[in-house]
Amino acid sequence: MFEILKKQELSENITLFEIDAKDIAKKAEPGNFIVLRIHEEGERIPLTIADFDRERGTLTTVFQKVGKTTHHLGTLNEGDFISDVIGPLGINSHIENFGKVVCVGGGVGIAPVYPIARALKHAGNHVFSIIGARTKSLLFWEDRMRQVSDELIVTTDDGSCGRKAVVTIPLEELLKEHTDIKLVIAIGPAIMMKFVCKTTEKYNVKTVVSLNSIMIDGTGMCGGCRVEVGGETKFCCVDGPDFDGHKVDFDLLMERQKMYLDEERTAFERYKAALGG
Amino acid sequence: MGTEPEKQDKKTKTRVRMKEQEPAERARNFREVPFGYTPEEAVEEASRCLSCKNPPCREGCPVEVEIPQFIRLIKEGNFLEACYTIKQKNALPAVCGRVCPQENQCEARCIVGKKGDPVAIGNLERFAADYEAEKGEVRIPEKPRATGRKVAIIGSGPGGLTCASDLIMSGHEVTMFEALHKPGGVLVYGIPEFRLPKVIVEREVGYIRKLGVEVVTNAVIGRLFTVDELLNEKGYDACFIATGAGLPMFLGIPGENFNGVYSANEFLTRANLMKAYLFPEYDTPIKRPGRVAVFGAGNVAMDSARVALRLGAEKVYLVYRRSEAEMPARKAEIHHAKEEGVEFVLLTNPVRFLDDGNGNLRAVECIRMELGEPDESGRRRPVPVEGSEFEMEIDVAIPALGAKANPLLLKTLPDLRLNRRGYIIAEEETGMTSKRGVFAGGDIVTGAATVILAMGAGKKVARAINGYLKWKYWDVSGFIEQ
Ligand SMILES: Cc1cc2nc3c(=O)[nH]c(=O)nc-3n(C[C@H](O)[C@H](O)[C@H](O)COP(=O)(O)OP(=O)(O)OC[C@H]3O[C@@H](n4cnc5c(N)ncnc54)[C@H](O)[C@@H]3O)c2cc1C
Ligand SMILES: Cc1cc2nc3c(=O)[nH]c(=O)nc-3n(C[C@H](O)[C@H](O)[C@H](O)COP(=O)(O)OP(=O)(O)OC[C@H]3O[C@@H](n4cnc5c(N)ncnc54)[C@H](O)[C@@H]3O)c2cc1C
Ligand code: SF4
Ligand code: SF4
Ligand code: FES
Numbered sequence: 001m002f003e004i005l006k007k008q009e010l011s012e013n014i015t016l017f018e019i020d021a022k023d024i025a026k027k028a029e030p031g032n033f034i035v036l037r038i039h040e041e042g043e044r045i046p047l048t049i050a051d052f053d054r055e056r057g058t059l060t061t062v063f064q065k066v067g068k069t070t071h072h073l074g075t076l077n078e079g080d081f082i083s084d085v086i087g088p089l090g091i092n093s094h095i096e097n098f099g100k101v102v103c104v105g106g107g108v109g110i111a112p113v114y115p116i117a118r119a120l121k122h123a124g125n126h127v128f129s130i131i132g133a134r135t136k137s138l139l140f141w142e143d144r145m146r147q148v149s150d151e152l153i154v155t156t157d158d159g160s161c162g163r164k165a166v167v168t169i170p171l172e173e174l175l176k177e178h179t180d181i182k183l184v185i186a187i188g189p190a191i192m193m194k195f196v197c198k199t200t201e202k203y204n205v206k207t208v209v210s211l212n213s214i215m216i217d218g219t220g221m222c223g224g225c226r227v228e229v230g231g232e233t234k235f236c237c238v239d240g241p242d243f244d245g246h247k248v249d250f251d252l253l254m255e256r257q258k259m260y261l262d263e264e265r266t267a268f269e270r271y272k273a274a275l276g277g
Numbered sequence: 278m279g280t281e282p283e284k285q286d287k288k289t290k291t292r293v294r295m296k297e298q299e300p301a302e303r304a305r306n307f308r309e310v311p312f313g314y315t316p317e318e319a320v321e322e323a324s325r326c327l328s329c330k331n332p333p334c335r336e337g338c339p340v341e342v343e344i345p346q347f348i349r350l351i352k353e354g355n356f357l358e359a360c361y362t363i364k365q366k367n368a369l370p371a372v373c374g375r376v377c378p379q380e381n382q383c384e385a386r387c388i389v390g391k392k393g394d395p396v397a398i399g400n401l402e403r404f405a406a407d408y409e410a411e412k413g414e415v416r417i418p419e420k421p422r423a424t425g426r427k428v429a430i431i432g433s434g435p436g437g438l439t440c441a442s443d444l445i446m447s448g449h450e451v452t453m454f455e456a457l458h459k460p461g462g463v464l465v466y467g468i469p470e471f472r473l474p475k476v477i478v479e480r481e482v483g484y485i486r487k488l489g490v491e492v493v494t495n496a497v498i499g500r501l502f503t504v505d506e507l508l509n510e511k512g513y514d515a516c517f518i519a520t521g522a523g524l525p526m527f528l529g530i531p532g533e534n535f536n537g538v539y540s541a542n543e544f545l546t547r548a549n550l551m552k553a554y555l556f557p558e559y560d561t562p563i564k565r566p567g568r569v570a571v572f573g574a575g576n577v578a579m580d581s582a583r584v585a586l587r588l589g590a591e592k593v594y595l596v597y598r599r600s601e602a603e604m605p606a607r608k609a610e611i612h613h614a615k616e617e618g619v620e621f622v623l624l625t626n627p628v629r630f631l632d633d634g635n636g637n638l639r640a641v642e643c644i645r646m647e648l649g650e651p652d653e654s655g656r657r658r659p660v661p662v663e664g665s666e667f668e669m670e671i672d673v674a675i676p677a678l679g680a681k682a683n684p685l686l687l688k689t690l691p692d693l694r695l696n697r698r699g700y701i702i703a704e705e706e707t708g709m710t711s712k713r714g715v716f717a718g719g720d721i722v723t724g725a726a727t728v729i730l731a732m733g734a735g736k737k738v739a740r741a742i743n744g745y746l747k748w749k750y751w752d753v754s755g756f757i758e759q
Contacts, residue, residue, distance in 0.1 A: 041552075
């Protein structure tokens with residue numbers, strides 16, 4: 001059992017939990033994720049480790065309420081327990097002093113990009129960051145991202161905060177202006193990562209994305225998280241989740257994410273009905 | 278042989294059949310297929326045993342259960358003692374009685390089997406274990422004196438469970454680490470409820486917990502802790518790796534990543550471990566298939582096919598490139614699958630998967646095979662019949678081709694020697710590996726095998742660890758070239 005030590009609503013539908021998980025916190029590195037299961041009847045879902053505090057033995061995770069499990073998770077409070085937390089899983093993000101780098105976080109993807117930006121900054125990089133969301137009420141961690149970036153650009157689709165643009169617009173401007181950018185890291189919805197990759201491909205800048213395929217065990221046992229990278233099948237949970245974005249088959253990823261749409265709808269409707277009555 | 282064949286009258290030629298659910302009914306539910314013997318049936322079947330002086334059946338059992346003794350106790354109506362007798366050699370009789378390939382092991386050697394059906398040793402073992410559980414008289418042995426030594430066991434399948442129970446009874450402190458949220462290994466995530474009810478596994482795990490074994494779930498060794506940390510920082514004196522062969526194999530044909538293609542591991546894990554067949558009461562979804570094709574013909578394939586039926590599939594095809602005679606699954610399982618309506622499509626091989634244009638599986642293209650010259654294994658090699666391609670409409674496909682070694686833990690152990698196939702090299706009698714203090718056994722050494730062999734390995738390793746903790750002797754030069 002893992003206790004929720006802190007809960008914070010970051011935006012309209014994005015929640016932060018700090019979880020007591022001493023052993024995992026000790027080993028966590030940027031790019032890692034956990035798998036959690038709320039209770040006995042629950043499913044296992046992966047969430048990125050958005051931060052960790054080795055001294056206090058805590059993990060921070062930030063999640064967006066999209067379906068039954070994440071909504072249920074959002075109803076838990078400080079002092080409540082999560083039945084199972086497994087991690088740290090996934091390979092560590094590759095951190096070194098590349099020179100100039102860009103970190104792009106879209107929507108809830110801002111949370112996982114944060115520890116990577118921080119580590120890149122520590123390693124001596126010049127860090128440009130771009131964070132974007134549909135609208136102002138969905139943005140969060142502007143302050144945190146500013147602290148770990150040399151330059152931060154904020155975008156919203158509707159212009160309610162920062163620039164009215166999608167993240168690829170300022171990204172392209174940066175790539176044009178700074179031809180010595182060595183690396184772009186992009187985390188967000190699959191469609192955003194796909195367009196970031198399309199943009200960076202033109203400038204031939206290496207791009208790392210963090211893929212979010214449907215998972216169960218997170219240890220390489222089931223193969224349900226299959227993605228295709230450079231024409232080869234990879235298991236996202238153990239070979240990734242970080243991959244070379246220029247080689248990823250994003251269309252396949254997006255199709256596979258839709259595998260259980262009907263079941264997810266059923267589960268969510270049923271959950272809402274149970275709450276209502 | 279010390280047997281008295283003249284005692285074998287007609288009555289003893291056929292065994293007492295275990296009653297089971299009707300095929301049509303059971304193919305639609307997840308309840309256990311056979312009901313088990315009643316005490317009367319058990320006594321009757323037990324009385325077919327000749328109590329051989331040099332019982333050959335015992336040699337057929339990898340852990341040498343005292344078969345004639347326990348069967349005599351059943352004959353005498355002393356069911357609890359019968360169970361305790363089995364448990365001296367086999368900590369998991371309720372499991373083995375159900376899933377051991379008895380027909381190739383103990384029962385294959387039974388003298389009575391020469392003239393008729395062998396004594397139903399597995400059924401009797403199951404009966405004794407179930408009786409004990411039902412009567413609630415599970416005996417917790419007295420705890421031996423503590424040795425002050427600590428052993429870490431990685432993996433809670435049959436290998437880990439057996440080793441843990443033996444070591445705790447030697448007075449060591451034992452911690453068993455399991456990556457998943459539930460202990461039991463393949464017994465919980467692979468073998469389905471209708472063949473091995475999960476309460477049985479829970480009971481066995483509960484038993485070893487009562488003996489004092491600390492079971493730590495959600496502990497992915499290699500990530501959470503490394504083996505070196507366990508040995509050098511956490512105070513463990515020895516470590517047993519029993520992580521099984523949990524890496525799924527795929528066919529390697531085009532279209533294998535379409536929605537609807539599941540590895541057998543994923544399909545069975547969703548159904549068994551996550552109870553997806555109870556969706557939406559349980560949250561994990563699984564495709565409720567209309568038409569399913571399973572590829573392969575081992576136990577894993579049979580289990581997948583039978584689970585698919587129980588999820589409501591209207592058609593389940595089992596596609597195998599050889600003929601029925603070569604199927605590696607247990608005969609009883611093949612029989613059960615057929616009875617329940619699984620359709621065998623033999624001498625057939627998949628070529629590629631086809632989708633509906635949106636990445637959802639629609640069909641599989643197959644090719645017919647014929648048997649050619651024998652290969653190295655002596656079996657006739659299937660060769661494709663040119664121009665015989667055809668399409669099968671399906672919406673779920675399950676490659677069930679066996680498993681490989683999962684590298685997650687192994688790649689954190691560069692000083693552990695692996696064989697060409699990626700499994701750990703370990704001495705057969707002791708489980709000693711190339712790394713001091715680290716033992717290994719079960720599927721991670723042998724490749725996918727059986728429950729009882731993994732248990733046998735767990736036992737041998739427990740004995741070897743006892744020795745090692747006493748003498749700290751480590752010499753593996755005999756079997757691992759330097
Ligand atoms: C490595 C990794 C890291 C992730 N990190 C985060 C994070 O930090 N914050 C965050 O909000 N989300 C993260 N996700 C996505 C998160 O796991 C899903 O949003 C969550 O599982 C949805 O569950 P649900 O029941 O609420 O919604 P559902 O209604 O069940 O599903 C909504 C969508 O989420 C995806 N999804 C559903 N089940 C799973 C599953 N078992 N595994 C993965 N995806 C699934 C599907 O694409 C689905 O269409 C991550 C996913 C991966 C693979
Ligand atoms: C579907 C199916 C049906 C089968 N049917 C039969 C049958 O009828 N009869 C029979 O005799 N055999 C059968 N088998 C084979 C039998 O189940 C295995 O041979 C046996 O379970 C192997 O035992 P084990 O202890 O080596 O490993 P496993 O049972 O595989 O257990 C290994 C455990 O280790 C855990 N683990 C792995 N890596 C780590 C890590 N890094 N850290 C912590 N824990 C880890 C795994 O999660 C797992 O729980 C079947 C197998 C399958 C898959
Ligand atoms: S453990 Fe298996 S092989 Fe041994 S006696 Fe029991 S059923 Fe037979
Ligand atoms: S089970 Fe068969 S071989 Fe074993 S003692 Fe009885 S009759 Fe003899
Ligand atoms: S989630 Fe099962 S192999 Fe990746």
